[in-house]
Amino acid sequence: MNLPDPNAFSLDINDPADAELIEYFLAELPDRIDSIEAAFSNDDYDALSRVAHQLKGAAPGFGFPTIGTEAGKLEQHIRSISDPAEGIDGLRSQVESLISLCSSYIKPV
Amino acid sequence: MTEVQIHPDTSGTPTVLLIDDSQFVHRLLDARLRSESIILRGAEDGQLGIKMAIEDPPALILLDLDMPVMDGFETLRMLKEDPRTRDVPVIVLSGMNSSQDKVAAFDLGAIDFVTKPFELTELRARVRSSLKMYALLQMLAQKAQIDGLSGLYNRQYFDERFRNEFDRTIRHGQALSVAMIDIDHFKSVNDTYGHPAGDSVISGVAKLITQETRSIDICCRYGGEEFALIMPETEPEQAMQLCDRIRAKCEQITWSRHPTRPVTISVGVVGMFDGQSLSTTPEAWIEAADRNLYDAKQCGRNQVKATGIDGTSIGRAKAG
Secondary structure, eight states: OOOOOTTOTTOOTTSHHHHHHHHHHHHHHHHHHHHHHHHHHTTOHHHHHHHHHHHHHHGGGGTOHHHHHHHHHHHHHHHHOSSTTTTHHHHHHHHHHHHHHHHHHSOOO | OOOEEOSOOOTTSOEEEEEOSOHHHHHHHHHHTTTSSOEEEEESSHHHHHHHHHHSOOSEEEEESOOSSSOHHHHHHHHHHSTTTTTSOEEEEESOOOHHHHHHHHHTTOSEEEESSOOHHHHHHHHHHHHHHHHHHHHHHHHTTBOTTTOSBOHHHHHHHHHHHHHHHHHHTOOEEEEEEEETTHHHHHHHHOHHHHHHHHHHHHHHHHHHSOTTOEEEEEETTEEEEEEETOOHHHHHHHHHHHHHHHHHOOOTTOTTOOOOEEEEEEEEOTTOOOOOOHHHHHHHHHHHHHHHHHTTSSEEEEEETTSOEEEEEEOO
């Protein structure tokens, strides 16, 4: 399991309030991964872009800048393709890469 | 979409309204701003945010630009178009750090701009500075309506407020009364005991008027030694009684600067009865009150003369 980036600004893992935020974010992540998977398999690119956008904006504030960067790439990718069917392979690899990154932070059950 | 009440309501503490579609941001800012003395309320879309801002105007709005359905620009435009929310400062939050967006947001009336991800100290500083500016603006706006010497509303406020009360009365057929109150022989107080004595008579009478009126009444300093009193939902007889109580108390005041010299007031009241419909103007109303005041002065001062707006005689109240 990966730990939150200790260099992420504004966050201190030893601070109880910050630890609470990190915990909240990690608890929310499985739901987001589900949303990403569902949106992708339903070809719902609006929903996919929305989840990616929210993660891009929020993840760095919770101490996970790499998730933010990866989500940003996915959002960018969706915006750049005019015909989704055309860029589906690239999109699939973006989605998979974001999901595997997110999963790496989640405690194994 | 649900309304998220994060902190319990505490009066006097400024409310900050966060409009953002991401629960992450709500959670993050709730934690990040917990140390500030603010009440943070949240809306997850623009429409709910606007509704909440109208119902209970916050001291500051933090507005996300990039939201589905109604985006931040549209929300901002609507907030700035509505007179009920126009003056509330808005800090725009955005993940897009483009100057074009910043310029567009400022053009629409945003007071500041913060980019995501948030830098904690910067965000707090910007929130604080916006709240401070808003408090100062509120204070200035209020001061602009208050007369310095008497602490009552000033003439400008009276004119505006009376027009509003007048319109409301005409629309709903409710009773309304207005009194013009003038201090008798005020010039001789000034001439005999000096201007500081005159000033304390002005502020003393103002204080008396404030004490003797109800919370719905609007007390104003009309100019010089003249006061104007708007009494909403009050018929002329009732207004006359209220003013006569002020008159009676006034003549009993012992003034520290001139204990042997009492001060009296004369009052002209004009009122409209409940359910009465009549075509008149605010100007005509004030003129009629002035005529009653003049009449009270002519008939010996220290008295209240009241009539209906249609000229009906109501009566005269004086000592004894």
